[in-house]
Amino acid sequence: MLGFSVYLNQSLSAERIAQIRRMAAAGFSGVFTSMHIPEDDPRQYLQRVSALGQACHDLGLALTADVSAAGMQRMGVAIDDTATLSQLGLTALRVDDGVEMTMIADLSHRLPIALNASTISSADVAELTAAGADFDHLEAWHNYYPRPETGLDANWLRLKNRWLKEQGFTTMAFVAGDTDLRGPLHAGLPTLEADRHANPLAATLRLQRELLVDKVYVGDSVLSPAACEQFDQFFNHATVQLSVHTQRPELTKRTWHNRPDVARDVVRLVEGRRLIKQVPPTAPQARPIGAITVDNDDYGRYVGELQLVKTPLPADAKVNVIGQVAASDLALLPLIGSNQAVTMKGKGEY
Structure with missing residues (x-):
């Protein structure tokens, strides 16, 4: 499951509603x-929650x-008044x-309840079990x-999530947005420190595939249109979309696929x-991460072999x-698995 954040420091604008529609x-x-x-003001806040709920x-x-x-209590709503909470649109x-x-x-029998993953203890689990x-x-x-350098360590997160899942919990973590980062620090709202400036889709896939995270939410309110499109392409169309610099427009006009046997370097x-x-051969060039290459006539039966470089290679x-994957999308390359569909979106000349 994927989610995103909406903060109610002001009323929902038409622009914010449009952003919510794009994310959906x-x-x-x-x-x-x-x-x-x-x-x-508690009353004003309840009105905003109700509008968001609708x-x-x-x-x-x-x-x-x-x-x-x-x-x-400040808003005049008891935390166990699930009827009122439902009327506000909370699920x-x-x-x-x-x-x-x-x-x-008691609440867990009436609606889903999320606890603070970092502080759940064995004693809490025992008490919850005893209470049914x-x-x-x-x-x-x-x-x-929000503060740089305070995000979690990936190894700690993996171990904690393993324990939480053994206790029967669904796990969730945040990734940072890539534009209009939330104040006052404007430094992203990730769970992992390593994800503070990461491509949001790449961070999401790593959390899901490597760190035992079931649900991923964007902590910041907005994704850029480009990032939104990457999520759409991956989760709705099973395609990794890469922004690329190239003078070869034919690269951007079709869907490509990784081989079923995944290579280490490319x-x-x-x-x-x-x-x-x-x-025809051209002047040899070094192949940095993200280089788009094609084998030339001198490679014999490999002529036409098209590759995206995952680790630096010599000339x-x-x-x-013949091109270069944009820096913002390099983190997606190691996540392209067997038979994965790939499209390239032009972002200017190489």
Whole structure:
């Protein structure tokens, strides 16, 4: 499951609604918001939550709110008043550490409940079990970390998630956005420090494939149109879309596929040798990560072999360099697996 964040420091604008629609169309199915309101007018905030809830309902999006018992009390809504919460459009709650486990166990029979993944202990699990909690409705959500250098370590996250899944929790983590980063620090809102400036799709796939994360949400409110399109292409069309610099427009006019046997150093696009029959040699060039190459006539039966370079390679007189994957998308190259469809989107000349 994919989600993104909507913060209610101001009323939903037509532009924000349009952004929510774009994210929904790109394959996102959940929204995260916060109902911690230390300075805002509680009544105004409830109106904003209700408006967001209606927008999510109209688009078929689940809405999870970060809540505390004290914050809900300020708004005049009890944290266990699920009827009122449903009227606001909330479909799940992320509760802080101040809510009793017996209350969480009771709530888990009425709607999904997310706990702070970093602080869940064996004692908490035992108390939830004794109270008859429905673990099918319990999730463990990691925090995002606005301050640079404070995000989590990947090895720690993997080990923690392994334990959480053994206890029966669904796991969740955040990735940073790539534009209009949330203030006041404007440094991204990732769970992992390594993801603070990462390509959002690459960060998402690593969390899912390597770090035992079930749900991934964008911590910042907005993805750029280019990043949104990458999510759409991958999750709706099973295609990795790469921005490239090249003077060869034929590269951008079709869908390519990685071979079923995945090479260590390069992505080998199977259509190359079938479609490209003659390639005069050009001056040899070094092949940095992201270089787009084609084997020339001097490579004999390999002529037309089309590759995307995953690790730096030296110049080879039998290989022509014909383009370069954009720096923003280099992290996607190691994630291109067996038979993976790949498209290239032109981003200016090479």
